[in-house]
């Protein structure tokens with residue numbers, strides 16, 4: 001779709017941007033592809049440029065992969081020398097395409113395509129309002145396609161082997177393969193390429209995981225699934241994933257070690273533009289901490305679910321999905337929450353007078369002194 005719309009735009013200048021800003025916790029597949037298959041990626045970008053009529057490609061790489069810069073520059077230079085990049089590529093008159101590398105500054109939200117474009121233009125990495133979409137007005141207000149590393153590499157395989165070959169893998173609705181970064185409590189963490197349609201059970205078996213309590217499919221913004229859903233399949237129609245799979249065994253405290261951690265991540269990474277995304281995750285974290293401190297009541301769980309709905313008014317995927325760790329963990333691990341809350345009590349203000357006095361005294365440099373009369 002992106003390619004079709006960009007190709008149809010009547011502009012003399014268009015861009016291909018490769019999104020190598022992989023920042024989803026638990027994802028490291030792009031790093032491996034950039035290291036092991038950089039030529040395939042460059043080829044995919046050039047094919048994309050040819051298809052949409054773009055002559056410039058930007059490889060936008062997360063700052064944490066800066067150590068790859070020299071290596072990637074050499075690959076690009078090698079491509080130019082062999083005329084796989086540059087003017088009249090491979091002797092094809094008018095097929096001009098070149099690539100430059102740009103590094104991000106470490107912000108997760110720059111993985112969102114319009115924030116990435118803002119960042120590539122040298123501005124603060126913050127998602128844009130849409131429309132217009134990048135295919136009409138992207139980098140420097142020119143038609144731009146933004147594809148990820150894996151997609152651009154898949155293009156090369158499809159061009160080489162044909163669409164029927166690619167479609168012969170996976171499921172009817174989710175054809176082809178998916179590259180996964182699998183980590184956590186398992187014997188064989190790493191990067192795997194599977195056909196769409198693998199079940200969570202297949203993945204668990206493949207990586208030698210035992211006593212699995214939960215699997216986070218799709219990073220913090222995805223689903224925390226439990227054993228009763230391990231027969232679900234990785235696909236666009238069931239459990240969709242950008243590639244991150246994290247396995248947790250039964251020794252983990254899911255609420256404290258996983259859900260609270262993910263909420264901290266979303267709070268840290270919000271660009272702060274939307275009031276929903278700026279505030280609701282903080283309130284959700286307060287509720288979580290209240291529950292973890294054994295002060296929670298039933299109503300706190302219900303309120304977390306309600307407040308998460310408000311996040312759906314956010315502008316980009318970060319805010320839209322920031323409530324997912326809480327929503328999916330309550331859905332699939334409700335008993336863990338029920339064990340931690342107070343039963344037979346409808347309300348707990350969670351207000352600690354002694355602590356509040358201490359904090360205010362600390363702030364003004366006074367010694368706390370509470371008098372009973």
Ligand code: SF4
Pocket residue numbers: 109126127269270271272273274275277278314315316317318319320
């Ligand atoms: S949802 Fe969050 S990250 Fe996205 S634009 Fe709004 S404040 Fe920024």
